[in-house]
Amino acid sequence: MPSLGGWQMMHEVDETTADGQVPGHPTALSLRMAIRRFRPLLTGLRWRLVAAILCYLVHVATTVVTVAVFAHIVDDVLITGDLSALLDPLLVWIAASLIGAAASYAGAVLTGGVTEKLLLRLRDRLYVHTQRLAPHARHRFGTGDLVSRNTSDVEAVDSLLSSGVVTAAVAVVSLIVYAVAAFVTQWQLALAAAILAPLLWLIARRFGVIVKRASRRERSSAGRISSLVAEGVANAFAIQAAGQLDWDRRRVGRQSRRWRDARMSEIRADAAFSEAVTVVEVLCMIAVIVLGAWQISSGTAELGTLIALTGYLGYLYPQIQTLGGLVVDVTAATASAERVAQVLDAPVGVAETLDGDDVPPGPVASAVSLTLDGVSFAYPQTDSTVLDDVQLDIDAGDLVAITGPSGAGKSTLTYLLLRFYDPDAGAILLNGNDIRTMDTPTLRAHMSVLHQRPALMSGTIAENIAFGSTDVTREQIVAAADLAGATPFIRRLPGGFDAAVVERGDNLSGGQQQRVALARAFLRDAPLLILDEPTTGLDAETVDEVLEPLAKLASSRTTVMITHDPRVLAIADRRIELRDGRFHTMAPSA
Numbered sequence: 001m002p003s004l005g006g007w008q009m010m011h012e013v014d015e016t017t018a019d020g021q022v023p024g025h026p027t028a029l030s031l032r033m034a035i036r037r038f039r040p041l042l043t044g045l046r047w048r049l050v051a052a053i054l055c056y057l058v059h060v061a062t063t064v065v066t067v068a069v070f071a072h073i074v075d076d077v078l079i080t081g082d083l084s085a086l087l088d089p090l091l092v093w094i095a096a097s098l099i100g101a102a103a104s105y106a107g108a109v110l111t112g113g114v115t116e117k118l119l120l121r122l123r124d125r126l127y128v129h130t131q132r133l134a135p136h137a138r139h140r141f142g143t144g145d146l147v148s149r150n151t152s153d154v155e156a157v158d159s160l161l162s163s164g165v166v167t168a169a170v171a172v173v174s175l176i177v178y179a180v181a182a183f184v185t186q187w188q189l190a191l192a193a194a195i196l197a198p199l200l201w202l203i204a205r206r207f208g209v210i211v212k213r214a215s216r217r218e219r220s221s222a223g224r225i226s227s228l229v230a231e232g233v234a235n236a237f238a239i240q241a242a243g244q245l246d247w248d249r250r251r252v253g254r255q256s257r258r259w260r261d262a263r264m265s266e267i268r269a270d271a272a273f274s275e276a277v278t279v280v281e282v283l284c285m286i287a288v289i290v291l292g293a294w295q296i297s298s299g300t301a302e303l304g305t306l307i308a309l310t311g312y313l314g315y316l317y318p319q320i321q322t323l324g325g326l327v328v329d330v331t332a333a334t335a336s337a338e339r340v341a342q343v344l345d346a347p348v349g350v351a352e353t354l355d356g357d358d359v360p361p362g363p364v365a366s367a368v369s370l371t372l373d374g375v376s377f378a379y380p381q382t383d384s385t386v387l388d389d390v391q392l393d394i395d396a397g398d399l400v401a402i403t404g405p406s407g408a409g410k411s412t413l414t415y416l417l418l419r420f421y422d423p424d425a426g427a428i429l430l431n432g433n434d435i436r437t438m439d440t441p442t443l444r445a446h447m448s449v450l451h452q453r454p455a456l457m458s459g460t461i462a463e464n465i466a467f468g469s470t471d472v473t474r475e476q477i478v479a480a481a482d483l484a485g486a487t488p489f490i491r492r493l494p495g496g497f498d499a500a501v502v503e504r505g506d507n508l509s510g511g512q513q514q515r516v517a518l519a520r521a522f523l524r525d526a527p528l529l530i531l532d533e534p535t536t537g538l539d540a541e542t543v544d545e546v547l548e549p550l551a552k553l554a555s556s557r558t559t560v561m562i563t564h565d566p567r568v569l570a571i572a573d574r575r576i577e578l579r580d581g582r583f584h585t586m587a588p589s590a
C-alpha cells in the first residue's frame with residue numbers, strides 16, 4: 001500500500017484556498033461554462049422541459065385572466081352595485097383557476113421527471129468515473145470528499161439545469177406577460193413601476209458573486225468534514241487506543257467551524273439580498289400607489305385599473321425576485337458544479353477503461369506467462385522514478401515472491417499489472433502479448449488479486465465468495481469454500497453461506513476474511529494470481545491454516561506474491577527483492 005506519511009496522520013491537511021478552490025483541481029467554472037459543460041445530460045429530455053415551460057405559461061395566462069376578471073368585477077359590479085353582471089365573470093374566474101391549477105401541476109410533474117432523470121444520469125456518470133480514478137487521483141481527493149461530491153454536489157448541479165432552466169424560462173416569460181398586461185392596463189403607472197426593476201437585477205448579480213465565494217468554501221469544508229469523519233470512523237479503535245479522541249474531535253471541530261463560517265456568509269448574503277429586494281419592491285409599490293391615487297383623484301384612472309395594476313405587479317415582482325434569487329442560487333450551485341467537474345476531469349486508470357465499459361471479457365487463457373520488459377514508471381506529476389528499467393520473466397505456473405523495503409514500489413507493480421497505469425517505458429507482456437493491446441476487462445479477467453485486507457462487501461458469505469465470478473451455482477461456491485478451507489467456519493455461522501457480512505467484513509476475523517477471499521479466488525479461477533501481503537496481520541496459527549489453501553491456489557497458477565513472511569516465502573519458486581527501483585534475485589535460503 002502507498003505509505004501515509006506521519007505528518008499527514010498528525011496534522012489536518014487543508015489545501016483549500018481562501019475562496020474555496022483546491023490546488024491541483026483547477027476546474028473553475030463560470031455559470032455559462034457550467035451550463036454548457038453539463039447541458040449534454042439533457043439529451044432527449046428537452047421536449048419535456050419545453051412541455052413543462054408551456055404548462056407553466058398556461059398557468060401564467062390564467063392568472064392574467066383572473067386579475068382582469070377581478071378588475072372587471074370591481075368596476076362593473078362592486079362600484080355600480082349591478083349584481084346581475086357577477087355570474088359570467090365568476091364562471092370565467094373559476095374555469096381559469098381550474099385550468100391554471102391543472103397546468104401548474106403538470107408543469108411540476110414534468111420538471112420533476114426531468115430533474116430526477118438528470119440526477120440519475122449525472123450520478124451514474126460521476127460514480128463510474130470516481131470508481132475508475134487512477135490511484136493517485138483518488139488519494140488526492142480523499143474518500144469522504146468523493147462521497148460528498150457524489151451526493152450533495154451532484155444534486156446542486158440539477159438546479160443549474162432542469163429546474164433552473166424551467167424556473168428561469170417561466171420567470172422571464174411571466175415577467176414579460178405581466179409587464180405587457182400592466183402596460184396595457186395603464187402604461188404611465190406601469191412605467192413608474194418598471195423604473196426601479198433593473199436595480200433588482202444589479203443587486204442579484206452582486207450578491208450572486210458573494211454567495212458563490214461562500215458556497216465554494218462551504219462545499220469544500222463539507223467535503224473535508226466527510227473525509228475526516230470517514231477516516232475517523234475507519235480508525236476509531238486506533239484513535240481511542242492511542243488516546244487521541246480529543247485530537248480527532250478537534251480536527252473535525254476546526255473544519256466544522258470553517259463550514260459554519262462559510263454558511264454564515266451564505267446566510268447573511270441570502271438574507272441581505274432578500275431584504276434589499278423587498279425594500280426596492282416597496283419603493284416601486286409606493287410610487288405606483290401615489291401616482292395612481294393622484295390619477296384617480298384627477299379622474300384620469302379608475303379604481304379597478306389601479307387594483308388590476310397592483311395585481312399584475314403583485315405577480316410580476318415575485319418573478320423578478322425569483323430571477324434574482326435564481327441568479328444567486330445558480331451562481332452558488334456552480335461551486336458544486338466545479339467540484340463535480342473536478343472529479344470528471346481527474347485522470348482514470350488508463351483511458352481504455354472508459355471504452356471497455358460493455359466489453360465482455362474475451363476468452364481467458366488457462367495458463368499465462370508474465371514478462372516485465374524494461375519497465376520504468378514514475379507517478380504522474382512526480383519526478384521520482386519508482387520502477388527503473390525492471391526486467392522479469394515468470395513462466396506459466398511459477399510462483400515468484402517479491403520482497404523489498406517499504407516504499408520500494410511493490411504495490412505500484414500491482415497497479416501496473418492491473419493497468420491502473422501504463423509504464424512510462426518498456427512493456428508488460430502476458431503470454432508474449434503487450435497488455436496495452438488487450439481491452440482492460442479482458443486483461444483483468446486473467447487475474448485474481450488478494451490484498452492484505454480482503455475487499456469484503458456487505459452482503460452474505462456466498463455473495464462475497466461469488467464476487468468477481470459470473471453465473472456460479474451454490475455448489476461451485478461451496479466447492480470453492482472447501483478448497484479454501486473456509487467451509488468449517490462458515491457452517492458454524494448462523495445462516496451458514498447466507499450469514500450476513502457487514503461492511504468491510506468487520507464481523508469476521510482476519511483469518512476468516514482471508515479464507516473467504518481465497519475461496520473467491522478459487523471460484524474466479526483466473527490464471528494469474530496477484531497476492532499483496534496476504535498474511536500480514538494474521539497470527540502464526542492462522543498463517544499456518546491459510547498457507548495450505550494458498551499454496552494449493554498458487555500451484556496451478558502463475559503467481560506474483562508480495563510478502564515479507566518467511567513461511568510464505570518458503571512456498572515460492574523464486575524470490576526477488578525490489579530495491580532502488582530494480583529487481584535483485586535472492587538466494588533460495590535468504
Ligand SMILES: Nc1ncnc2c1ncn2[C@@H]1O[C@H](COP(=O)(O)OP(=O)(O)OP(=O)(O)O)[C@@H](O)[C@H]1O
Binds near residue numbers: 404405407410
Ligand atoms: N498515488 C501516489 N502518488 C505519488 N506517489 C506515490 C503514490 N503511491 C505511492 N507513491 C510513491 O511510490 C513509491 C512506491 O510506493 P508503493 O506503495 O508502491 O511502495 P510499497 O513497496 O508497496 O510500500 P509498502 O511495502 O510500504 O506498502 C513510494 O515512494 C510512494 O511514496
